Amino acid sequence: NGAMWILGIDTSCDDTGVGVVRDDRVVSNRVASQTLLHQRHGGVVPELASREHTRVIDPLVQTALQEAGISVHDLDLVAATKGPGLIGALLVGYTYGKGLAFALDKPFVAVHHLEGHLYAALAEHPEVTPPFLALVASGGHTHLFEVRAWGQYQLLGATMDDAAGEAFDKVARLLGLGYPGGPEIERLAREGNPQSVPLSLPLKDQSGLAFSFSGLKTAVARALEKGYARADIAAAFQRVAVEHLASVVVRAAKSHGHSTLLVAGGVAQNSALRARLQAAGLRLLFPPPGLATDNGAMIALAAGHTWRGQGSALQVPAQPYLPL
Numbered sequence: 001n002g003a004m005w006i007l008g009i010d011t012s013c014d015d016t017g018v019g020v021v022r023d024d025r026v027v028s029n030r031v032a033s034q035t036l037l038h039q040r041h042g043g044v045v046p047e048l049a050s051r052e053h054t055r056v057i058d059p060l061v062q063t064a065l066q067e068a069g070i071s072v073h074d075l076d077l078v079a080a081t082k083g084p085g086l087i088g089a090l091l092v093g094y095t096y097g098k099g100l101a102f103a104l105d106k107p108f109v110a111v112h113h114l115e116g117h118l119y120a121a122l123a124e125h126p127e128v129t130p131p132f133l134a135l136v137a138s139g140g141h142t143h144l145f146e147v148r149a150w151g152q153y154q155l156l157g158a159t160m161d162d163a164a165g166e167a168f169d170k171v172a173r174l175l176g177l178g179y180p181g182g183p184e185i186e187r188l189a190r191e192g193n194p195q196s197v198p199l200s201l202p203l204k205d206q207s208g209l210a211f212s213f214s215g216l217k218t219a220v221a222r223a224l225e226k227g228y229a230r231a232d233i234a235a236a237f238q239r240v241a242v243e244h245l246a247s248v249v250v251r252a253a254k255s256h257g258h259s260t261l262l263v264a265g266g267v268a269q270n271s272a273l274r275a276r277l278q279a280a281g282l283r284l285l286f287p288p289p290g291l292a293t294d295n296g297a298m299i300a301l302a303a304g305h306t307w308r309g310q311g312s313a314l315q316v317p318a319q320p321y322l323p324l
């Protein structure tokens with residue numbers, strides 16, 4: 001599928017992502033961030049996200065094509081995220097992609113957002129073959145998969161409440177830090193003592209592989225009321241959140257006999273998490289910097305890999321809830 005020019009679009013949440021890929025190579029990867037727009041609300045406001053996607057999608061596609069040095073008529077395939085995500089946001093990129101493909105008389109490929117994250121990490125590791133474990137931890141997802149073969153995914157565990165990144169964002173808000181919270185907490189945590197605030201490990205007695213973050217967030221709010229220093233709270237929260245993620249993943253690796261772990265999503269940027277997983281002896285596959293968070297190139301990469309000569313039906317609707 002190498003010689004195809006593929007346009008990939010992701011508007012599943014708050015960032016508009018448009019990428020152009022050829023030969024498994026990312027030729028352009030443009031992301032219009034909406035962080036500033038949502039910042040003062042402390043989280044993503046769906047209606048604002050949809051409007052902003054609508055405003056920027058077409059110019060962003062033009063910019064990406066320009067950067068790739070091609071005209072829209074050179075495209076062989078148009079791919080867009082079908083789900084999961086915010087329905088209003090999804091519809092902008094998905095409908096745009098379908099419309100563009102239809103107008104160009106080119107095939108359209110509907111891509112699962114999480115599959116995009118998986119292929120983003122593989123862009124730098126073409127030698128990797130299944131089976132392996134994959135953790136997708138972002139503002140919207142905390143999913144642990146076993147990739148048994150290409151296109152064959154088994155969900156081993158997911159969050160029972162908040163997503164990991166959402167927990168970082170909510171705790172950051174409690175501590176009066178900016179949005180997105182992950183990098184802010186990581187920064188403040190360096191000035192604190194991770195052991196000075198007692199926070200218990202979520203689901204520590206479970207035999208399964210589930211995640212939970214809402215209790216931890218509540219415990220942070222209590223600690224704040226008790227007057228613990230903000231930096232100590234940030235450090236302790238990060239320690240426990242990382243330990244929770246890592247302990248579940250390491251248990252899954254042992255029980256399912258895996259030593260390779262693909263890590264994707266914004267939370268994968270966390271250096272404490274990386275260090276903890278590395279120390280556990282896992283071989284880690286990270287997406288390259290620009291492909292770790294939501295983007296369009298990963299959708300184009302996934303479309304290229306899964307392409308079998310047949311486009312998706314244009315009637316298939318976008319789906320806010322969509323298991324992989």
Ligand code: KG4
Nearest residue numbers: 138139140165180181182265266267270293
């Ligand atoms: O993959 P991503 O950009 O997709 C969305 O969910 O839209 O992930 C963003 C999430 C945010 O919740 C952010 O706080 C978190 O990833 N994040 C981090 C770090 N960098 C970003 N969480 C922990 N540590 C980080 N260094």
Ligand code: ZN
Nearest residue numbers: 138265293294
């Ligand atoms: Zn994502």
